[in-house]
Amino acid sequence: MKEESLVDIFRNRTRHLLRPRSSDVINRLFRDYEPFDTPSRSLLAGKCTFLGKRLYVIAQQKPKPEDFKSIKDLNILNYGMLTADDHSFILSLLKEAKREDPENTMIFTLIDTFGADISMYSAERFQAFFIAHLIKEFLLIPLRTISLILGEGGSGGALAIQVTDVRGQMEDAMYATAPPESMASIIFRDPKRIEEALYISKPTAKELKRLGVIDHIVPAPENVADCDKMVENIKDFLETAIKEVGRIKISKLIRRREERAMRFGIYKKTGLLYDLKRYLERPIKKAFKKPPLDIKIINYSSLTEVSDSYGEISLRMVKKEFIRCGEGKNSDTGKRGCGRLINLKELVENYNVCPYCGYSYPLDVSGWIDCLADPETFHEMDRNLTVYDLLDEDFITDYYRDFLKRQEGRTDFKESLVTGTARINHFQVVLAISSFYYCGGSMGVVFGEKFRRAVDYAIEEGLPFISVCCSGGARLYEGISALMQMVKVVAAVNKLKKHGLPFISILADPSTGGAIASYAALGDIIIAEPGALIIFTGPRVMKSRGFEIDEKRVRSEHLHEISKKIYERLNYFHDIRGIQEICGRKDMKYAITKYLEFYHRTKGPVIKIKKSKARLLFF
Numbered sequence: 001m002k003e004e005s006l007v008d009i010f011r012n013r014t015r016h017l018l019r020p021r022s023s024d025v026i027n028r029l030f031r032d033y034e035p036f037d038t039p040s041r042s043l044l045a046g047k048c049t050f051l052g053k054r055l056y057v058i059a060q061q062k063p064k065p066e067d068f069k070s071i072k073d074l075n076i077l078n079y080g081m082l083t084a085d086d087h088s089f090i091l092s093l094l095k096e097a098k099r100e101d102p103e104n105t106m107i108f109t110l111i112d113t114f115g116a117d118i119s120m121y122s123a124e125r126f127q128a129f130f131i132a133h134l135i136k137e138f139l140l141i142p143l144r145t146i147s148l149i150l151g152e153g154g155s156g157g158a159l160a161i162q163v164t165d166v167r168g169q170m171e172d173a174m175y176a177t178a179p180p181e182s183m184a185s186i187i188f189r190d191p192k193r194i195e196e197a198l199y200i201s202k203p204t205a206k207e208l209k210r211l212g213v214i215d216h217i218v219p220a221p222e223n224v225a226d227c228d229k230m231v232e233n234i235k236d237f238l239e240t241a242i243k244e245v246g247r248i249k250i251s252k253l254i255r256r257r258e259e260r261a262m263r264f265g266i267y268k269k270t271g272l273l274y275d276l277k278r279y280l281e282r283p284i285k286k287a288f289k290k291p292p293l294d295i296k297i298i299n300y301s302s303l304t305e306v307s308d309s310y311g312e313i314s315l316r317m318v319k320k321e322f323i324r325c326g327e328g329k330n331s332d333t334g335k336r337g338c339g340r341l342i343n344l345k346e347l348v349e350n351y352n353v354c355p356y357c358g359y360s361y362p363l364d365v366s367g368w369i370d371c372l373a374d375p376e377t378f379h380e381m382d383r384n385l386t387v388y389d390l391l392d393e394d395f396i397t398d399y400y401r402d403f404l405k406r407q408e409g410r411t412d413f414k415e416s417l418v419t420g421t422a423r424i425n426h427f428q429v430v431l432a433i434s435s436f437y438y439c440g441g442s443m444g445v446v447f448g449e450k451f452r453r454a455v456d457y458a459i460e461e462g463l464p465f466i467s468v469c470c471s472g473g474a475r476l477y478e479g480i481s482a483l484m485q486m487v488k489v490v491a492a493v494n495k496l497k498k499h500g501l502p503f504i505s506i507l508a509d510p511s512t513g514g515a516i517a518s519y520a521a522l523g524d525i526i527i528a529e530p531g532a533l534i535i536f537t538g539p540r541v542m543k544s545r546g547f548e549i550d551e552k553r554v555r556s557e558h559l560h561e562i563s564k565k566i567y568e569r570l571n572y573f574h575d576i577r578g579i580q581e582i583c584g585r586k587d588m589k590y591a592i593t594k595y596l597e598f599y600h601r602t603k604g605p606v607i608k609i610k611k612s613k614a615r616l617l618f619f
Contacts, residue, residue, distance in 0.1 A: 006198045010180065013172040014152050018225040022059035022110045022150060028231040029238075030057065036093070039085035041067075042078070042113070045093055051242050052104070056097045058090055058161055059110035062151065077546050078117040081157055084125035087116075087134060090161065091574045094137055102250060106242065107145040109161040114179045116157030118537040119547055123554050124562060128536040129576045132521035134160040135490045139257050144245040148218065148234065149173045149205075156486060156517045156536065163261075163487055165253045166241040167213070170230070171220040174203035175213070177474050177483040182541075187399065187476055200397055201479040212263060213480055216241070261491035262452055264484040265445030267392050323347065325354045351585040358530060362509060363585065364411055364437045365418045368468050372431070372589050373422035380420040381457065382450050383413075387478070390445045400477035403439075411437040416471070417447040419454035421463070424589060427596040430458040434470040434508070434515065441471035443514045444478045448485030451519065455492040459499050464596055468506045469520035472538065473513020486518040493522045502599045504592055507532050507556065507579065525595050527581045527588070528556035534579075556582055 004012070013019070022044055026033055030048040038045050044059040062080040067073060082090075097105055116127060138145060138161065145164035153162065153175035162175075169175060177183070180197040184190055187197065202208070205217040218237045221229035245253065323344055326337020338357035347354065351371050352361040363371070369378050387396060387404070416439045419432045432454050434441035451467075458465045474482040496503055505523025507516070509532035517536050520526075528534060535554040542549045552558055556579060563578025583591040 005195075006204070007195045009172055009204075010174060010194070010198060013220070013224045014174045016224045017065050019151055020225070020227040020230050021064055022061045022112055024227045025110065025150065025231055025234060026057060026059060028227065029235055030055070033057070036089075039089050040083055042080050042082055042117075043086040043089065044110075045089070050108075051239060053242060053246075054100055054105045056093060056105070056107050057110070058093065058107065060113040060157075060161075062112050078119055078122075080113055081115055081117040082113065082160070083117040083119070084122040084127045084130050087127070087130035087160065088125075088572050088574065090134060091130070091137060092571070094141060095574075097143060098141065100143075102142055105143055106245070107141070107143055107164070108238065109145070109147040109164065111147060111149045111153045111158045111162050111175075112151040113157050114152050114154035116155065116160065116536065118542055118545070120542075120550060120553060123535050123537075124559075126521075126559075126562075126573070126576055126578060128156075128517040128534075129521040129578070131156040131160045131517040131536070132486075132490060132519070133574065133576055135163055135487055135518065136494060136522060138163040139261065139487070139491055139494055140254060142250050142254070144242075144248075144250065144253060146238065146241045146245065148237065149175045149214070152179075154179060155483065156514060159483060159486055163257070165245045165248075165257065166215055168216040168218050168237050168241065169205040169208060169214045170218050171205055172224070173205060173220075174198075175208055176201040176203035176480060177476060183476055196399075200399065200477060203480065208480060211267070211481065211484075212260065213484060258491050258495065261484075261487045264488045265448050265478075265481050266390050267395060267481075325357060325359050353585055358584065360509060360529070360531060360585070362436045362470060365413055365433045365435045366411070368433050368508075369422070369431075371585050372424055372466075372468075372592065374424065374426065377423040378420050378431070379422070380413075380418060382419060382453060385446055385450060386414065387444065387446055390449060391478075391481070395478070395481070397477065403477055407438055411435055413438060415446045415450065416441050416444065416475070417450045419450045421457070421461075424466075424596060425593040427464070427593065427600065428461075429464045429466050429596070430454050430461075431466050431468070433468040436470040436508075439475060440473075441469075441515070442473060442475040442482070443471065443485045443489075443518075444475035444482050445485065447475075448488040451489045452492045455496050458496060458501055462501065464502045464504065464599060465496055466504045466506070466592060467519060467523070468508055469511045469515050470508040471513060471515035471520075472510065473515070483514065486514045489519040490522065493519050497524075500603075502595065504595055506588065506592075507534055509533055509556075510538075512536065512538055521576075525581070526577070526579050527583050527591055528560065528579045529588070530556060530582055530584055532556040534559055 026044060030050060033046050033048040035046040042061055044061050045057060047054060047056050060082060097107060116131060146166045147162045147164040149169035151173050155178060158175060180194045181191045183201060184193040184197040205214060208214045209217060216237055219233050321344060322341045325340050325342055337354060337359040340356050342354055351367055352363050413435050416435050417432060418435055422429060422431050432451055455465060493503060503524050505520050505526045507520060507526065507528040509529060511520055511532055511534045516534060533554060534556055539549045539551055560579045560582050566573045566578050581591060
């Protein structure tokens with residue numbers, strides 16, 4: 001492939017109308033391919049024989065020019081994006097594949113989508129939960145797996161089927177947290193600044209191989225529409241990948257998946273002394289109750305964006321003795337206050353919830369600590385860990401430095417996830433709480449690493465793990481590294497569950513993006529606060545892309561009602577159980593306590609895991 005600029009490659013090759021699609025590759029590569037009847041045109045699936053192995057093929061299918069034959073076809077907004085139905089089908093297919101001979105059966109996936117379906121149809125069917133469970137399944141499946149980024153890979157829609165043993169990418173394909181136009185419109189407020197967005201996201205095969213996201217770069221034909229040459233190169237990759245994984249025991253491959261996931265986002269040298277920097281801060285003595293801050297969040301990805309002023313209260317209101325319920329929030333939050341005057345002190349002491357109508361403002365970490373932990377028992381972990389400790393200088397752009405500088409002083413904490421130990425009605429636990437007032441609670445490399453370390457500490461001490469999700473998605477300034485934190489936190493949850501420790505997930509308002517599509521959807525018990533927005537893609541983005549939105553259908557109460565009917569459709573929802581309980585902030589501590597009480601009354605003896613010197617050196 002001749003040398004071209006990044007923008008030219010994206011426009012003239014990655015997005016080329018005549019670029020071969022998954023169906024073209026499958027039809028030329030697999031002679032005995034037996035297709036399955038899938039829920040939508042966006043999903044291709046089937047099985048075949050290749051190099052003497054039974055191959056289950058799962059592929060995302062972008063539309064071709066000839067697919068648009070009518071006005072009806074042009075109006076299919078989610079064409080090329082997998083729905084919740086598609087993701088349910090994939091889980092069923094993986095279950096079928098696991099019944100085959102593991103030594104002679106493999107999974108091969110083709111990724112070609114800029115995201116998962118964001119329609120209300122999928123949102124009501126727990127689309128984000130399906131993505132989390134698919135990542136979990138690909139990390140644990142006792143089969144050899146291979147994936148290839150064929151064209152454009154994006155967001156959790158790609159990640160759901162890309163976490164495999166061997167990962168390839170076409171030389172001219174791109175894989176990112178969000179499409180560059182969307183990223184530019186969010187970061188720069190200008191969708192035309194595609195070149196700068198591509199520079200930040202680092203979506204090329206060469207960059208992703210350097211970051212460990214992929215393993216192999218598959219050469220692209222000189223002519224982007226040359227399907228025969230593309231398939232010839234893919235065949236060479238697939239043969240190499242099958243031989244590569246075939247030499248390794250499945251049990252070792254599963255361990256390697258976890259180890260690989262835990263490395264995402266750590267691109268500086270590590271060792272024993274570095275890992276020993278983890279520490280517990282002294283107990284926090286003071287009360288944190290305070291009014292919500294005046295914030296404007298601007299760093300959501302286009303696939304997970306919440307309104308810039310979601311949950312905003314202006315400082316002029318805070319300085320008054322009274323505020324009017326609902327004042328200061330934009331109408332696009334989908335909630336309305338009662339309009340009554342509230343004593344500011346009374347609002348703060350009620351954890352930022354109106355005592356008359358229950359209308360709530362987002363609660364930051366300090367408020368959640370007051371809400372959940374016994375007084376003076378919270379000890380913060382890894383307080384001073386920053387992106388500068390994890391990322392090399394060339395990963396931190398000037399744009400990102402400026403953005404981080406603007407976050408200073410917005411909250412008492414230094415990152416978007418705060419972790420620590422605490423007691424909840426005398427039960428010792430590990431807490432991981434999103435800091436909404438720092439970068440909108442966005443998931444970045446520090447978020448993922450702190451979550452991983454907190455899980456490790458819970459395992460070492462045999463403690464229950466509790467998370468509070470209040471997030472808007474991945475941190476765009478970190479590019480693909482932020483997206484891969486979804487894999488890292490899911491792998492950490494898998495590890496926690498392997499040791500038999502309980503995981504309680506609290507969904508606060510808002511719970512969106514990569515957070516809800518990863519760890520937050522995997523709780524043994526999932527509790528949501530009233531009125532919490534729980535959706536993979538923010539309403540504003542859905543509207544901007546032409547999708548209808550009825551926010552009542554993606555708030556906690558409605559999803560809780562749907563959850564009650566999951567047991568009638570277990571073949572569809574698999575291990576997903578939705579939201580088990582709705583609980584207000586004032587009663588949340590008691591709600592958690594009853595589950596902790598049940599766990600402590602029924603558990604066996606706790607075996608604490610000693611941290612080995614080998615693992616310290618590795619991480």
